[in-house]
Amino acid sequence: MDRSPDKAKDLLSKRRTRAIRKNKKEKQVTSGKKATRSTAAKMPVNSNSDRRRLEAIHLGDKLPDIILKNELGEDVYIQKIAEEHPVVIFAYPKASTPGCTVQGCGFRDNYDTIVSKNYQVYGLSMDSPKAQLNFKTMQNFPYHLLSDPRAELISFLGASKSGLKTARSHWIFDKGGILSDMKIGVSPRDSVEQAMARILERD
Numbered sequence: 001m002d003r004s005p006d007k008a009k010d011l012l013s014k015r016r017t018r019a020i021r022k023n024k025k026e027k028q029v030t031s032g033k034k035a036t037r038s039t040a041a042k043m044p045v046n047s048n049s050d051r052r053r054l055e056a057i058h059l060g061d062k063l064p065d066i067i068l069k070n071e072l073g074e075d076v077y078i079q080k081i082a083e084e085h086p087v088v089i090f091a092y093p094k095a096s097t098p099g100c101t102v103q104g105c106g107f108r109d110n111y112d113t114i115v116s117k118n119y120q121v122y123g124l125s126m127d128s129p130k131a132q133l134n135f136k137t138m139q140n141f142p143y144h145l146l147s148d149p150r151a152e153l154i155s156f157l158g159a160s161k162s163g164l165k166t167a168r169s170h171w172i173f174d175k176g177g178i179l180s181d182m183k184i185g186v187s188p189r190d191s192v193e194q195a196m197a198r199i200l201e202r203d
Contacts, residue, residue: 056158063177064156070144071132078153082177087120088195090170091159095127095135095145099188103168104139106192111142117199122146124153125166159184170195 057064066078081087090107092100107114107121114121121143125132132145146153151160159169170191172181181198183191 057156057171057179057182059179059182061179063173063179064153066153066156068153069129069147071129071136071147073129076144076146079177081120081122082173082175084175085118085120086175087122087173087177088114088170088199089122089124089146089157089173090191090195091124091154091157091166092168093125093166095125095131096138099168100125100135101139103188103191104135104141106189107143107195108139108141110192110196113196114199117202119172119199124148126151126154157182172198 063079063082068076068078070076088107090103092103094100104123107123111121123132123136123141123143123145125145125147126149127135127145127147128149129147132147135141136145148154151163151166154160154166155163157169157171159167161167167185168188168191169182169184169186171179172195174180181195183194186194
C-alpha cells in the first residue's frame with residue numbers, strides 16, 4: 001500500500017527518535033557500571049594488612065578477645081592466658097622447619113628458668129593443630145602451641161605479612177595481659193636470647 005510523503009517522513013522521524021532514546025539508555029547503563037567500578041576501586045580494601053595497620057598492638061595494650069585452638073584442638077581464650085601469670089608468646093613462620101625448630105628448642109631449653117620466674121610460654125603460628133602437635137611431639141616441647149590459620153592474633157600482634165606469612169617474633173605480657181616488650185622480625189636465636197634477657201632483668 002502506498003504511503004504519502006508526509007506519513008513516510010513521520011514514520012522515519014519516529015524511528016530516529018526511538019533509536020536516539022535507546023542509545024541514551026545504553027550510555028546511561030554503561031556509565032553507571034563504570035561509576036560503580038570506579039567507586040569500588042576507590043573504596044578501602046579490608047585486607048589483613050589494613051587490619052594490621054589499624055589494630056596492631058602497642059606497648060601498654062592488652063591481649064585481645066580471640067579464641068584459638070592449641071595443638072590438641074582445645075579452645076584457648078587468649079585474653080585469659082595472662083590473668084594469673086605473665087606470658088611469653090613467640091611466633092614462627094612454619095612448624096618443623098629448621099629456623100623454627102631452633103627457636104622452639106631455645107624456649108624449650110630455657111623453659112625451667114622461664115617457669116621459675118612465674119612465666120608461661122606459648123608458641124604461635126598459622127599451622128594447623130595437627131602440624132603443631134607433630135612439631136611439639138617431635139621436639140618434646142613442654143609448652144602449648146597455638147594454631148592461628150587466619151592470622152587473627154598474629155595480625156593483631158603486628159607479625160603478619162599480608163596475612164600469608166608470619167614474621168618470627170616474640171612478645172612479653174605482664175600479669176593481666178599488658179604488653180611490656182616485643183620484638184618483630186628477629187632471628188631464631190636472638191628471639192630466645194632477647195626474651196630471656198628481658199625476663200631475667202625484671203627479676
